Amino acid sequence: MRSERTEATQGQLRMLNLNIVFASLCAIGALLISINAENPVHAVVLSVGVAAAVLASRGWSGSLSSRVPLLCLVAASAVWLVGVLVLDDASASFGISVVGTVVLFQLPRPRRVAAAVALGAFVVAVVVARMVTSPGGALNVLLDHAVHSTSVAVVGVTLVFLNHLVSGLITELEESREREAELAVARERTRFASDLHDIQGHTLHVVKLKTALARRLVRTD
Incomplete structure (x- = not known):
């Protein structure tokens, strides 16, 4: 009964963590769209990015296919x-900051650095292309994207990192519970073996x- 309650509590913690992340992503995405969208097309484009971020986070939880974050990254x-x-x-x-972070956390550790470098190179290449084609001057474009884009990206990366951190703690709790159950079985086996040894020793x-x-009786009687 205690084990069932523990599993239920851990499941509730996972669900609460995911709900908080989803709500935060949706709220921040809606705020960005309402502030920056100048026309319906602009709003649709930003909405696609927000939807990709939310869907990638949901795919990370294991409820969707593992290919979903890659499609969201595209x-x-x-x-x-x-x-x-x-x-x-x-x-x-x-x-891209949210989805990219989700994809990086899904990759094996040896491949994360190369993937992060490739993703960063793509982001920088797009900014450089904008600087080259912008009629307003490369310095203004650099300052705008360096401050605004970085600020928005930091918010997205922080949300995903906190989600990853909490999920890791819950996973450690689950593994600890499994180890505790294994130790309880081992202790019970040891106790049974000890009792059996005592009984056999007493019998012998x-x-x-x-x-x-x-x-003695054979010799006397």
């Missing part, structure tokens, strides 16, 4: 590309005494 990259080169909107970095001692008594 969508978020397209939003970043269109948002910077066409719409000149630095807030388009929200989707009684047999030994009876044998000694029988030897």
Whole structure:
């Protein structure tokens, strides 16, 4: 009964963590869209990035296919590309920052560095392309995207990192509970073996005494 309650509590913690992350992503995405969208097309483009971020986080929870974050990364990259080169909107970095972080955490550790470098190179390449094609001057574009895009990206990365941290703690709790259950089984086996050893030892001692008594009686009677 206690084990069932523990599993239920851990499941509730996971669900609460995911709900908090989803709500935060949706709220921040809606705020970015309401502030930066200048027309319906602009709003749709930013909405695709937010949807990719939310869907990638849900795919990370294991409820969807493992390919979902990769598809979301393609969508978020397209939003970043269109948002910077066409719409000149630095807030388009929200989707790619969230999805990119989710994908990086899913990769094995040896491959994370190479993937992070590749993703960073893509982001920088888009900004450089905007600087080259911008009529307003490369310095203004650099300052705008360096401050605005970085701020938005930091928010997205922080949310995903906190989600990853809490999920890791819950996983450690589950593993600890499993180890505790294994130790309880091992202790029960040890106790049973000890009791069996004591019983057998007592029985053998009684047999030994009876044998000694029988030897004496054989000689006297």
